[in-house]
Amino acid sequence: MSHPHPSVKEEASTPLPGHIFVRHxxxxxxxxxxxxxxxxxxxxxxxxxxxxIIKYDGFKGGELLVQISPDGQKFSNDIHLLIxxxxxxxxxxxxxxxxxxxxxxxxxxxxxxHYSIIIMPGRDEE
Amino acid sequence: xxRPHPTAKEEASTPLPGHIFVRYxxxxxTGDVxxxxxxxxxxxxxxxxxxxIIVNxxxxxxxxxxxxxxHKYSNEITLPAFGxxxxxxxxxxxxxxxxxxxIRLHGVAGDQFGIVIAPGRNPEGFIPQFAPAMExxxxxxxxxxxxxx
Numbered sequence: 001m002s003h004p005h006p007s008v009k010e011e012a013s014t015p016l017p018g019h020i021f022v023r024h025x026x027x028x029x030x031x032x033x034x035x036x037x038x039x040x041x042x043x044x045x046x047x048x049x050x051x052x053i054i055k056y057d058g059f060k061g062g063e064l065l066v067q068i069s070p071d072g073q074k075f076s077n078d079i080h081l082l083i084x085x086x087x088x089x090x091x092x093x094x095x096x097x098x099x100x101x102x103x104x105x106x107x108x109x110x111x112x113x114h115y116s117i118i119i120m121p122g123r124d125e126e
Numbered sequence: 127x128x129r130p131h132p133t134a135k136e137e138a139s140t141p142l143p144g145h146i147f148v149r150y151x152x153x154x155x156t157g158d159v160x161x162x163x164x165x166x167x168x169x170x171x172x173x174x175x176x177x178x179i180i181v182n183x184x185x186x187x188x189x190x191x192x193x194x195x196x197h198k199y200s201n202e203i204t205l206p207a208f209g210x211x212x213x214x215x216x217x218x219x220x221x222x223x224x225x226x227x228x229i230r231l232h233g234v235a236g237d238q239f240g241i242v243i244a245p246g247r248n249p250e251g252f253i254p255q256f257a258p259a260m261e262x263x264x265x266x267x268x269x270x271x272x273x274x275x
Contacts, residue, residue: 018174018194018225022201043201051222096221118203120222 015046017121024116027064031111036072037119038103048101050122055091056081058113065108066092070101078108096122141172147243153188153233162196163243164227174225176246181215182207184237190216191232194225202232220246 021043023035037049048070056064063082067075082090094100102119109115147169153159163175174194182188182205191199206214218224226243233239 016194016198018223018227019198020192020194020200020203020224022203024201024204051219096219096223116204118216120218120224123221123223 015044019043019045019121021045021049021052021119022117024114026112026114027107027109029111032106032108033115034104034106035117036104038072045121047121048103049119050100050102051094051096051098052102052117052119053091053093054081054105054107054118055116056083056109056113057090057116058083058110060110060113062110062113064113064115067106067108068100068102069104069106072104075104075106141170144245145169145171146245147171147175147178148241150183150238150240153184153231153235153237153239155235157235158230158232159239160228160230161241162228164196171245173245174227175243176224176226177218177220177222178226178241178243179215179217180205180229180231181240182233182237183214183240184233186234186237188231188233188237188239191230192224192226193228193230196227199228199230 021035021037021040025033027033036044038044038047054066058064061083063080065078066081067078069075079092081092094102105117105119107115147161147163147166149161151159162170164170164173180190185207187207188205189202190205191202193199203216205216218226229241229243231239
């Protein structure tokens with residue numbers, strides 16, 4: 001986890017333009033974890049992200065199931081990310097031109113398996 | 127590291143539009159290295175970069191963080207060791223909407239890294255320029271003086 005500067009406690013709860021949302025860790029015992037990018041108090045943009053990478057670093061077997069929601073309520077069907085090194089690709093990359101709103105991400109898989117998420121706000125509309 | 131021309135001391139302290147910020151080297155003894163892309167006196171843009179690439183050239187995992195304002199840093203992004211994992215680099219494009227004010231690298235002392243940051247295009251984007259409409263030249267005419275009275 002990042003260590004924000006001691007003097008920026010207030011700013012940390014305020015969406016920072018151009019900030020990057022990064023999470024990585026192990027799936028909990030329930031096998032499910034959810035990230036609300038739009039409203040996260042530490043790193044949220046105050047709006048859905050537009051680009052990013054979701055990566056599965058598991059090696060025990062099984063798949064990581066990814067769902068993306070543009071509004072935090074209606075989720076996509078499952079996107080299957082395959083086990084690292086055994087198959088390719090083990091990640092999904094979303095670009096600005098894909099026109100996806102990444103409000104919330106839900107991950108499901110085998111507990112203790114590792115995942116990585118990098119979500120970026122996307123440039124301003126022109 | 128880049129070596130500016132000896133006569134360019136003054137210019138080097140002034141942000142140069144369209145310049146590119148490039149650093150490569152080894153993680154120092156503390157295992158930590160930091161670059162202020164925005165405020166660097168030699169190559170800084172005077173504002174955060176908008177695109178670029180960060181590469182891990184070593185045999186160990188490397189961690190980096192990006193700050194949009196020089197104070198608040200992102201969580202750690204891990205770049206796998208070269209040849210072990212994929213990808214061992216991260217590319218940021220203008221469309222990602224990320225402001226790269228500062229970059230902080232953590233790794234094993236002596237491990238090699240590469241950073242290339244570009245300023246990004248202006249926010250207003252491409253403005254098409256149209257040439258003003260001009261009248262088509264008509265046929266050349268000659269008026270003889272004898273007909274003018």
